[in-house]
Amino acid sequence: MTLKKLAVASRNPVKLNAAHSALARAFGQTQWQLEGLGVASGVAEQPMTEAETRLGAENRLTALRQSVVDADFYVAIEGGYDRIQGLPYTFAYIAISDGLHTQVGRTGTLPLPESVARAIEAGGELGPLMDALFQQNDIKQKGGAIGALTDHLVDRTGIYRDTLCLLLAPWLHPELYRGEALGNA
Template sequence: MTKTIKTLLVASTNPVKVNAAKQALCAAFPNIEWQVQGVKAPSGVAEQPMTDAETRLGAVNRVEAIRQQSADFYVAFEGGYDRFHGQGFTFAYVAVSDGVRTQVGRSGTLPLPESVCQQLEAGGELGPVMDRVFNDHNIKQKGGAIGIFTNDLVSRTSIYADTLCLLLAPWLHPEIFGESR
């Protein structure tokens, strides 16, 4: 049986984000062959979003920016930071669209040590902060803070892919959610 070919644009050239989007769409739609392309897209927010709302806005802005191009699906990820009840956390927002319907949701949250929180609140970005803390290079394109702090029980790719899979529910069950029109 020949697979249907569809296109997926990801609002990033970061291999973690591109792979997460591809994994999720391939798992959700196994009879489709996805042609995936990562493209740069402006978030319209700070390099390190510092609130839940700013992080969500970054994902929405990125997916809207790439929707100007032709594709079957569009996906954007935006990692952020915020304090909830005094504890600092990192998390991501994911936005997915077919050009008609758009779904936006947040990943699980990862608690961060106070020393990392203070560096972020002083203007740092999580990836470079983690590189310094763990004396590594380019952690954000590997397992991310999530991978390091969970001993690779969860990775940045897996949390992004899982969150995207949750957001695909309306496309997996259009008869219950209603058509995306």
């Protein structure tokens, strides 16, 4: 079994578990040494557009790579909010890099109740709003709004893990993607 290092731009157990699970699935013969590090996103605490959310993930990835120079893979996840065709949604952007190549993608979208959307647009943050709505504490360190609003049919760890697995396709089949889909770091 090979030992490799995975750095994640967070100390949130949901994000750490999702990243570790995705890489463990993709590279079954590898044992991953996991390092979580809180780094700045350079965007608002609650990103309010798709563009700002993506930028937050990319900024976190850059900051992580500057702070941890010896990882085999780097992962950054940024949750955000936007109205798409007038309807409120939450989603996340995920960035992954091996130090040479980078892939960035978005999770699926979760429709939000209008009351939650208005509270976010008034300056609230989704995690604390979900805590109040579902009378929980620190929901974003657990199943998140995704888990709460889908009655745990889907949760944050699973959607982040699955999105990361999709982003790993070029590393799993480099002969098919060489010079094509892998973006430059």
